Amino acid sequence: MALNYLPVSWNGQKKLYDWTIAGLATVYLVIFCGLQAVLFPDVTAETIIIRATSTLAFLMLHVILIIGPLCRLSTRFLPLLYNRRHLGVSMFLVASVHGIFSVIQFHSRGNVDPLVSLFTSEPGYEHLSQFPFQTLGFFALLILFLMAATSHDFWLKNLSPRVWKTLHMGVYVVYGLLVMHVLLGVLQQETATVYTVVLGIGMALVIGLHLAAAIVSQRTDSRPLGQAMDGFVEVCDVHEIAENRAKTLMINGQNIALFRYDGKVSAINNQCRHQNGPLGEGKIIDGCITCPWHGYQYLPHNGQSPPPFTEKVETYAVKCISTRVWVDPTPAPPGTPQTPALLNGQ
Numbered sequence: 001m002a003l004n005y006l007p008v009s010w011n012g013q014k015k016l017y018d019w020t021i022a023g024l025a026t027v028y029l030v031i032f033c034g035l036q037a038v039l040f041p042d043v044t045a046e047t048i049i050i051r052a053t054s055t056l057a058f059l060m061l062h063v064i065l066i067i068g069p070l071c072r073l074s075t076r077f078l079p080l081l082y083n084r085r086h087l088g089v090s091m092f093l094v095a096s097v098h099g100i101f102s103v104i105q106f107h108s109r110g111n112v113d114p115l116v117s118l119f120t121s122e123p124g125y126e127h128l129s130q131f132p133f134q135t136l137g138f139f140a141l142l143i144l145f146l147m148a149a150t151s152h153d154f155w156l157k158n159l160s161p162r163v164w165k166t167l168h169m170g171v172y173v174v175y176g177l178l179v180m181h182v183l184l185g186v187l188q189q190e191t192a193t194v195y196t197v198v199l200g201i202g203m204a205l206v207i208g209l210h211l212a213a214a215i216v217s218q219r220t221d222s223r224p225l226g227q228a229m230d231g232f233v234e235v236c237d238v239h240e241i242a243e244n245r246a247k248t249l250m251i252n253g254q255n256i257a258l259f260r261y262d263g264k265v266s267a268i269n270n271q272c273r274h275q276n277g278p279l280g281e282g283k284i285i286d287g288c289i290t291c292p293w294h295g296y297q298y299l300p301h302n303g304q305s306p307p308p309f310t311e312k313v314e315t316y317a318v319k320c321i322s323t324r325v326w327v328d329p330t331p332a333p334p335g336t337p338q339t340p341a342l343l344n345g346q
């Protein structure tokens, strides 16, 4: 995992994911360009490319943004999350084609430098209806470039997961900039209604799914806990946890994943060391808790990645009294071994 900064090896699932992205993107481009050529025979090839790549990139951005909340709402969507970074980089490449063609088409034919022209050709910053919307696209593309350039695990390791995550939350800033880019852009065109309606549906989907996922997480986090004894809190019945799976808990600000396996129960911190993936949504494979996002693994009794990997998460003391599970929410330092609670034949 930390070795050579290559946590996720190239495998069949990743290849399938990438081929699916490439296949669907090609189908979209062919259909979109074909329809444009038939419906608008006067439109130039450059304009068709600008429109096809812009709408494809924006569509891909919507998919990227809804994958997270969909996975919170149902584990069936987890396979979409597995290689989301490649989807992001592909989206940046498609958006770059749109940006480059737009600069060439609209700003490279005069005697002003194309980038200067981008910022000065429409001096309507004080009027929304004349606002130079292309500058918003430029800044969105700049942020997307930074995200794509740092998407490799080398940067995750060097920037630290916290800084890396903060940088990659920039995708929401990008979304805001692009919504304004499209809205202000279409305000200045005749095709406004179609674009505005489609944009409205996209925004409703993104915002609605984020809200739904937040409500579900909030309900899970605020489940009433049982009684407390000697620092342990009664959290659930052992039958509420499926074999080789986990139940997640939020106690005293601790995000805990409680795993049941081989007649035992162990508790570790729910956040994966890689990119804070939800370990409690993963399962135990070959005796290791396996992160659902990219497959980092941890031993349930000590929260350590099996050798030669070195990642460690916090662990928690657990005990079972009859069929009830009790957890001490005081975290032990990452990698601390804990004696698993035995289920005594339940």
Ligand code: HEM
Pocket (backbone or CB within 6 Å): 047, 050, 051, 052, 054, 055, 057, 058, 061, 095, 096, 098, 099, 100, 102, 103, 106, 118, 134, 136, 137, 138, 139, 140, 141, 178, 181, 182, 185
């Ligand atoms: C340097 C950066 C960019 C420039 C100069 C630029 C320029 C333009 C221009 C000139 C249009 C109107 C095209 C037309 O008249 O048909 C447009 C529309 C659009 N742009 Fe951008 N853009 C940039 C970045 C982006 C990025 C990063 C996205 C990301 C998805 C994007 C998405 C869109 C969308 C969805 C539309 C509306 C559909 C269309 O009419 O093509 N743009 N942009």
Ligand code: FES
Pocket (backbone or CB within 6 Å): 272, 273, 274, 275, 276, 277, 278, 291, 292, 293, 294, 295, 296
């Ligand atoms: S493996 Fe990537 S977040 Fe866990």
